[in-house]
Amino acid sequence: MNQPHEQKVPPRLALAHISKSFPGVKANDDVSLSVGRGEIHALLGENGAGKSTLVKILYGVQQADEGSIAWDGEIVSIPSPKAARQLGIGMVFQHFSLFDAMTVIENIALGLDEAVDRDVLKARVAAILDSYSLPLDPEREVHTLSVGERQRIEIVRCLLQKPKLLIMDEPTSVLTPQEVEKLFGTLRQIAAEGCAILYISHKLDEIKALCETATILRGGRVVASCDPRTETTRRMAELMIGAELRQLERAAGDRAGAARLAVAGLSLPGEPPFGTDLEGLSFEARAGEILGIAGVAGNGQSELLTALSGERLAERSEAILLDGKPVGQLGAGPRRALGLACVPEERNGHAAVPDFSLAENTVLTARHRLPLAPLGVISGRDVLRFTDAIIKRFDVRTTSPAAPAQSLSGGNLQKFIMGREIGQEPGVLVVCQPTWGVDAGAAAAIRQELVDLAAKGSAVVVISQDLDELLELSDRLCIINEGRLSPPRAVASYGIDEIGLMMGGIHGEAGPAAGAAHA
Amino acid sequence: MTPEMLVSIFMTLVAASTPLLLAALGELVVEKSGVLNLGVEGMMLCGAVAGFAVAFSSGSVGLGLLAAIAAGVATAMIFAVLTLSLTANQVATGLALTIFGIGTSSLIGAGFVGRTIERLGPVFPAGLSEHPLLKAIFGHDIVVYLSLALVLAVSLFLRRSRPGLILRAVGENAASAHAIGYPVLAIRYAAVAFGGALAGLGGAYFSLALTPMWADRLTAGRGWIALALVVFAAWRPGRLLLGAYLFGAVMTLELQAKAAGVTWLAPEFLAMTPYLATIAVLTMMSLGRRTGRPDAPACLGKPFSAS
Numbered sequence: 001m002n003q004p005h006e007q008k009v010p011p012r013l014a015l016a017h018i019s020k021s022f023p024g025v026k027a028n029d030d031v032s033l034s035v036g037r038g039e040i041h042a043l044l045g046e047n048g049a050g051k052s053t054l055v056k057i058l059y060g061v062q063q064a065d066e067g068s069i070a071w072d073g074e075i076v077s078i079p080s081p082k083a084a085r086q087l088g089i090g091m092v093f094q095h096f097s098l099f100d101a102m103t104v105i106e107n108i109a110l111g112l113d114e115a116v117d118r119d120v121l122k123a124r125v126a127a128i129l130d131s132y133s134l135p136l137d138p139e140r141e142v143h144t145l146s147v148g149e150r151q152r153i154e155i156v157r158c159l160l161q162k163p164k165l166l167i168m169d170e171p172t173s174v175l176t177p178q179e180v181e182k183l184f185g186t187l188r189q190i191a192a193e194g195c196a197i198l199y200i201s202h203k204l205d206e207i208k209a210l211c212e213t214a215t216i217l218r219g220g221r222v223v224a225s226c227d228p229r230t231e232t233t234r235r236m237a238e239l240m241i242g243a244e245l246r247q248l249e250r251a252a253g254d255r256a257g258a259a260r261l262a263v264a265g266l267s268l269p270g271e272p273p274f275g276t277d278l279e280g281l282s283f284e285a286r287a288g289e290i291l292g293i294a295g296v297a298g299n300g301q302s303e304l305l306t307a308l309s310g311e312r313l314a315e316r317s318e319a320i321l322l323d324g325k326p327v328g329q330l331g332a333g334p335r336r337a338l339g340l341a342c343v344p345e346e347r348n349g350h351a352a353v354p355d356f357s358l359a360e361n362t363v364l365t366a367r368h369r370l371p372l373a374p375l376g377v378i379s380g381r382d383v384l385r386f387t388d389a390i391i392k393r394f395d396v397r398t399t400s401p402a403a404p405a406q407s408l409s410g411g412n413l414q415k416f417i418m419g420r421e422i423g424q425e426p427g428v429l430v431v432c433q434p435t436w437g438v439d440a441g442a443a444a445a446i447r448q449e450l451v452d453l454a455a456k457g458s459a460v461v462v463i464s465q466d467l468d469e470l471l472e473l474s475d476r477l478c479i480i481n482e483g484r485l486s487p488p489r490a491v492a493s494y495g496i497d498e499i500g501l502m503m504g505g506i507h508g509e510a511g512p513a514a515g516a517a518h519a
Numbered sequence: 520m521t522p523e524m525l526v527s528i529f530m531t532l533v534a535a536s537t538p539l540l541l542a543a544l545g546e547l548v549v550e551k552s553g554v555l556n557l558g559v560e561g562m563m564l565c566g567a568v569a570g571f572a573v574a575f576s577s578g579s580v581g582l583g584l585l586a587a588i589a590a591g592v593a594t595a596m597i598f599a600v601l602t603l604s605l606t607a608n609q610v611a612t613g614l615a616l617t618i619f620g621i622g623t624s625s626l627i628g629a630g631f632v633g634r635t636i637e638r639l640g641p642v643f644p645a646g647l648s649e650h651p652l653l654k655a656i657f658g659h660d661i662v663v664y665l666s667l668a669l670v671l672a673v674s675l676f677l678r679r680s681r682p683g684l685i686l687r688a689v690g691e692n693a694a695s696a697h698a699i700g701y702p703v704l705a706i707r708y709a710a711v712a713f714g715g716a717l718a719g720l721g722g723a724y725f726s727l728a729l730t731p732m733w734a735d736r737l738t739a740g741r742g743w744i745a746l747a748l749v750v751f752a753a754w755r756p757g758r759l760l761l762g763a764y765l766f767g768a769v770m771t772l773e774l775q776a777k778a779a780g781v782t783w784l785a786p787e788f789l790a791m792t793p794y795l796a797t798i799a800v801l802t803m804m805s806l807g808r809r810t811g812r813p814d815a816p817a818c819l820g821k822p823f824s825a826s
Contacts, residue, residue: 080700081700082700093698097692097694097695097698097699098692098695099687099688099691099692099695099696100691100692100817101691101816101817102684102687102688102691106684109681109684110684110685110688110696110699110701111699113700115681
């Protein structure tokens with residue numbers, strides 16, 4: 001952007017030959033990169049590529065073994081996050097460090113290094129909200145806010161400290177398309193005022209839309225840097241995973257057969273205190289198809305999953321039909337035995353018992369469909385064989401089937417849990433966020449397995465906030481908003497704007513027409 | 520009923536409520552920081568016996584109160600080291616602390632059983648409380664006024680001050696508070712110490728003001744009621760004041776009924792009333808709870824270790 005200045009002014013941040021080792025792994029290996037004033041710089045890489053380590057070094061959470069950090073041309077050391085903030089580095093974390101039961105303004109006050117008078121702080125926050133036209137009510141309690149609004153709290157927290165470099169760690173993973181647009185507008189404005197932005201993501205479309213430079217990391221090393229505006233997404237993805245990207249293979253045409261899962265008028269009160277009430281949900285998932293359910297988090301997805309899995313029972317048995325059999329009043333075990341498997345969003349503690357070994361976790365859900373525990377006695381050999389098969393087939397990186405579930409990284413545990421359910425070949429598989437936190441290569445493999453499962457005649461229901469994933473996977477799509485579900489329609493009949501509006505709660509019969517008009 | 524009788528009942532009510540209020544207020548702060556200390560009864564007993572021993576030996580009730588506070592803090596520190604530094608289970612450790620307190624107070628108090636001291640007197644000169652109405656206002660001892668001031672202070676501290684905000688943050692989400700850079704364990708140590716001080720003071724109120732003589736298990740389970748009160752009050756100091764005085768009223772009712780010679784109800788049943796009231800109120804609370812947010816601090820009872 002500022003081509004003429006580039007030679008005269010030292011870059012805001014220059015990392016030179018940064019290396020960092022942990023026992024058994026070299027997280028960063030001779031990494032160099034520089035970010036100029038007002039530049040939006042993408043840091044691109046898969047899980048485990050060393051992005052987070054690099055950012056932690058930069059934000060003072062960890063120290064580099066070798067290499068140097070130059071700030072405005074001067075070598076600095078960053079021993080703590082506080083020191084980073086004093087230099088002018090602000091960071092918006094992927095998992096927000098917010099306090100749910102407290103108000104926005106209290107959360108902002110907690111993030112400041114010094115005490116600021118309440119009224120002064122309110123005025124400063126109001127000024128920032130105003131100048132970036134960010135909608136946010138400082139007196140609301142955080143648990144009542146959407147994810148996008150929560151992120152704005154973190155951004156305001158950073159902006160209060162007038163940062164010169166803003167680090168955004170996977171900021172869009174949970175936002176609606178409209179919220180993403182809004183965020184990009186804010187980031188462009190921040191950059192235009194001279195603040196450098198380091199943008200960490202593996203979403204290539206976004207990086208193309210937002211960033212001027214990209215540094216691609218793989219296995220802790222810089223493998224390329226490029227201008228994402230001119231590079232193709234496919235090429236960047238291949239640089240990122242170091243191999244050719246697997247294209248999703250699926251047979252063309254409408255393969256859908258008879259309804260395997262039929263939900264009719266399913267209503268369920270949400271669990272207090274934050275639950276969403278489900279109101280009269282109806283849909284069918286047919287043999288051979290993948291039905292996508294899109295929506296922003298907290299609109300009834302988790303309630304829907306618990307209602308389908310049998311953790312909570314429906315009021316009427318006929319509200320849920322599995323292959324024509326009413327199962328609404330059956331618990332989770334009997335439903336599994338009949339062929340309805342569910343994968344909840346929360347891996348540690350819901351989909352798997354963290355302290356149990358992978359083999360034990362396998363028994364917990366697979367015993368209903370596989371002869372792992374005949375007459376109630378666990379057959380160690382069969383369990384090991386099945387667990388081993390999952391680990392191999394889904395490329396789960398672990399030491400052994402005896403490793404506790406919590407020792408696996410999030411992505412690996414997700415691969416294991418998906419493998420455990422898919423390996424049972426259920427008639428209906430309901431999954432929530434199947435590739436959450438899983439890197440691009442593994443995500444492609446999981447999606448392929450879902451497609452293959454459907455091709456064998458199962459019905460697959462994917463509940464996700466990741467629209468790209470749903471658009472790629474689903475045959476039909478419906479949108480959940482405030483506990484209500486729109487009727488499923490073929491994916492091709494939606495415009496992206498329309499989906500975004502429906503996720504945001506704007507329904508109406510004029511939907512498709514309005515979507516077409518926008519497109 | 521004469522005004523003198525009404526005032527006398529009121530004075531009894533205030534006196535019965537004060538130790539509950541103190542112990543529960545301390546526990547409220549402890550729980551707001553995310554720590555569940557079930558050892559309130561034990562800390563109260565340690566405070567009660569230390570206060571009595573020092574007051575008896577030195578002849579000064581004031582010194583006794585200070586000793587009780589110190590004993591409460593010391594007992595609380597045992598809990599703090601075990602649960603915070605060594606991340607022992609808070610529930611089990613708290614229960615053990617109560618048993619420890621019962622035993623220790625019995626041991627130390629063995630030589631004092633039946634001994635009496637001069638009780639803690641009103642703080643204002645007697646001339647001020649000649650009229651019954653004035654007596655209801657000015658006739659109390661210093662601990663009563665202190666407990667009321669502390670309710671206000673704790674309420675302002677939690678809602679208005681920055682340290683109070685940080686303390687609540689630690690109880691809400693210890694990991695985030697640590698990530699931002701607050702010393703989670705140090706804050707929790709301070710909160711547990713405060714809880715111990717107030718529990719010790721509350722315990723000493725039994726042995727120095729209510730019944731100025733030593734008897735085994737003097738606090739008679741009031742520490743448990745204090746714990747229930749915190750839940751009853753939904754972790755709000757204002758409601759805690761209300762709850763403590765409500766229970767104080769129930770206990771006074773029991774005494775008055777005994778004094779009036781009520782015979783149609785067994786005395787054992789009368790003695791049960793405060794505890795029955797505790798169970799009834801807690802049940803009603805959980806039945807009636809449909810508020811928008813959880814009352815309990817989100818990290819209550821969860822151990823935290825910075826790593």
